[in-house]
Each structure stands twice: as structure tokens, then as C-alpha cells.
Amino acid sequence: MQKTSARLLALLSLLQTRRDWSGEDLAERLDVTPRTVRRDVDRLRELGYPITAFKGPSGGYRLDAGSQLPPLLFDDGQAVALAVALQTAATDTTIGEDATRALSTVRQVMPPRLRHRIDLLRVTAVQPPANDDASPGDTRLLMELSNAIHARVELRFDYDQGRPAAERPRRTQPHHLVTWQGRWYLIAWDLDRDDWRTFRADRVRPRTPTGPRFTPRELPGGDVSAFVTGRFRGTDGTTTDWPCRGEVVLNLPATAVAPFARDGIVEELGPGHCRLTLGSWSWTGLAAAIGRFDTDMEVIGPPQLTTAFARLAERYANAARHS
Known part of the structure; x- marks a missing residue:
């Protein structure tokens, strides 16, 4: 049986991988009794993790959002990915200072082997040409x-x-x-x-x-994208009449997407996701342009964009098999 501290970290890692866990499943994965799982859940709650219990055939647990940020647990891959994302975000004029401070905080608590990998990695995000009169926003x-x-x-x-x-x-x-x-x-x-x-x-x-x-x-027309493009059509000398235009919800904050989608419309939906409306000369090109944001997403429409994503996925899978 694992020591208590190692078992707590293993339990926390499992709770972070999916929304709901039954008590029996957790006990089996950790090779302990359901009673031990209950005690370990109580210990994590004392450390500030908002773990709630739910009723069911055997009962279960889920890790919810809390009123304050508890200590976080990342595996090596997640820690490196987080550092890369923060280095990229540090170049953004809106959230760059906060991203730099967050990167410094993460680096400080990394084990030496990961800190060395991060120090060897330098990411430079090239911003699109800026409108001289544009404001990054406060x-x-x-x-x-x-x-x-x-x-x-x-x-x-x-x-x-x-x-x-x-x-x-x-x-x-x-x-x-x-x-x-x-x-x-x-x-x-x-x-x-x-x-x-x-x-x-x-x-x-x-x-x-x-x-x-x-x-x-x-909203007139019921569509944010149509409303905005209608208000600004032709005001900057550019056209918004792309032959292919699609809409997706990205699991990224609007402030992280906006600098790299200057030809599109980014609507803030919450602290961690936004709606992006973007145009292109082809559906495949549009799918590829959206895919560069490298995050989970939901396609709102139209169906041609969904088909283009499926076509690209098949091509990429074939390329991976023959590489």
C-alpha cells in the first residue's frame, strides 16, 4: 500500500482526470478500502480541495470549483505544456504581465529536471501586424x-x-x-x-x-457576428465577405485568442472560453486556421466546417500512420 502522502496525490490526480468517480472505482484503482478513500477525501478537503459527494448505487465523488484556488497537481507533461502556454501568452499586450508572473510562480516550484527543460525552451509568438489606432484593452x-x-x-x-x-x-x-x-x-x-x-x-x-x-x-438578427460585421462593413477598407465563414467555441479566454484572430470576431463567453467567428477562402483552410489554437472546441456551424474538420483529421491520421 502507498504511503498516505503518495496516496493523496494519486487520489487527487484521479479526481482531476474526469468529473465523477464512484467510491468503489477509486478504492480499486488505489488498492485500498472504500473507508480509506473516505478518510483521504476528508484530508484533501482540509487542504482546500472542494470535493463533493454524490448519491448513487455505491456513492461517489467529484472535484468541483471552489471559492479559492487550492494547491494544484500537474504531471510532467502538463507542467511543461503550461509553461509553454504561459511563455506564449507573455507576449500578449493585454495579459502579458500576468502571464509572466504566473510563469515565474510555476517555474519556482518545479523540480530541477523540469526547470532545466523549461529554461532551454524559448517561445517567441509573432503578433499579426497591428492597427496603429488599435488598443489592446485594460x-x-x-x-x-x-x-x-x-x-x-x-x-x-x-x-x-x-x-x-x-x-x-x-x-x-x-x-x-x-x-x-x-x-x-x-x-x-x-x-x-x-x-x-x-x-x-x-x-x-x-x-x-x-x-x-x-x-x-x-440582438438584431440574433447573431453577434452578423451584427458586428454589419456595423463595421467597409469602415477599414477591408471586406468581410468571405466565401466560407464558420463559428466555434474555444476553451480559451478571449484575451488569449483575440491577438491571433484579428480578421475574425471573438466574443467573450466566460473566463475560460470564447466564441470565434472566422472566414476563409475554403472550408479546409478555415478548419486548419481554427485548429492552430490547439485547444478543445465545439463547432457551432455550419455543417461544412464540421465536414472539413473530419476531412483534415483523416488526412492527419493517414500522415501519422505513414510517417
Whole structure:
């Protein structure tokens, strides 16, 4: 039988691999009794891991999100992958400073063998050509706007347009936070003008407190991508009429995707995922362009994009077999 400390790490590793585990399955994998599993779960809870028990034929456990970040456990491959991702993110103008600090924290607790591997690896992420007038956005401001959207509360703010400030702040119902051509925009219903408006996020100066909760309205056309492209069509001298256009949800934050999708529309959905709408001259080319983000994703549509992903997967599998 493993020592208690090693067994706790093994138990934590199993709980992180899938959502639900029965008590019997955990006991069998760890070669202990169900009673020992219960005691070890209690020990992990004392260390801050939010493990909940659920009812069933034999009962079980799952590792949930908590109110604070407990110690994390990574295997060697995960630790290296995390360091590579943080090195890449460190070049981003929006989250670069936070990514650099996170990389320093991770490196400090790595065992020497992994730290040496990371020190030998240097990742340089080449940013696309920037629009000189584009603003990367302030992380705290983006989070404040995002919180108002998800809480569905009215937002009051001063809007800096290079002219003397209006006497009254803008009163809005915020609906979407998106990027277009490297710049962040807030899509909101303007209560005073009784119409939809698109605001540059870097010009928004929120006031506190926020207003009352509201019931979201239906966006014209019901599609964020169509709304944004309709508002900005031709304003920068480029065309958005790609023959192939698809939509996916990526398991990455919008701030990590936006710098590398300047020709697309990135909609923030939550702290760890976003919706990307992108165009290309072919469905296969579009699938390949989206695949470079190297993360799990859900294809929203259209069916031609799903078919293109399947076709690429088959080609890659054939190439791997003959290599």
C-alpha cells in the first residue's frame, strides 16, 4: 500500500482526470478500502480541495470549483505544456504581465529536471501586424464590463470621444464584449437613445454603482457576428465577405485568442472560453486556421466546417500512420 502522502496525490490526480468517480472505482484503482478513500477525501478537503459527494448505487465523488484556488497537481507533461502556454501568452499586450508572473510562480516550484527543460525552451509568438489606432484593452476594465454583462445589470459610464464630456453618463444594458480588428468593443442597448450602440471599450469609463438587473433583449438578427460585421462593413477598407465563414467555441479566454484572430470576431463567453467567428477562402483552410489554437472546441456551424474538420483529421491520421 502507498504511503498516505503518495496516496493523496494519486487520489487527487484521479479526481482531476474526469468529473465523477464512484467510491468503489477509486478504492480499486488505489488498492485500498472504500473507508480509506473516505478518510483521504476528508484530508484533501482540509487542504482546500472542494470535493463533493454524490448519491448513487455505491456513492461517489467529484472535484468541483471552489471559492479559492487550492494547491494544484500537474504531471510532467502538463507542467511543461503550461509553461509553454504561459511563455506564449507573455507576449500578449493585454495579459502579458500576468502571464509572466504566473510563469515565474510555476517555474519556482518545479523540480530541477523540469526547470532545466523549461529554461532551454524559448517561445517567441509573432503578433499579426497591428492597427496603429488599435488598443489592446485594460484587463481590469474588460473584467468589469464582462461582470456587468454576465450579471445582467445596467451599466453607467462616461464615454471619451475626444470631445468635452456630456453632462450625463451613458445608461446602457450591456450585452456582448467582442474584438474586431484588434480592438475591443462593448455592444449594448442605449437606454436614452432607445437603440443598439457599439462602444470602443478603451473609451468607456464605468461609474459606480451599477444599475438594476434587466432582461436581455434579442440582438438584431440574433447573431453577434452578423451584427458586428454589419456595423463595421467597409469602415477599414477591408471586406468581410468571405466565401466560407464558420463559428466555434474555444476553451480559451478571449484575451488569449483575440491577438491571433484579428480578421475574425471573438466574443467573450466566460473566463475560460470564447466564441470565434472566422472566414476563409475554403472550408479546409478555415478548419486548419481554427485548429492552430490547439485547444478543445465545439463547432457551432455550419455543417461544412464540421465536414472539413473530419476531412483534415483523416488526412492527419493517414500522415501519422505513414510517417
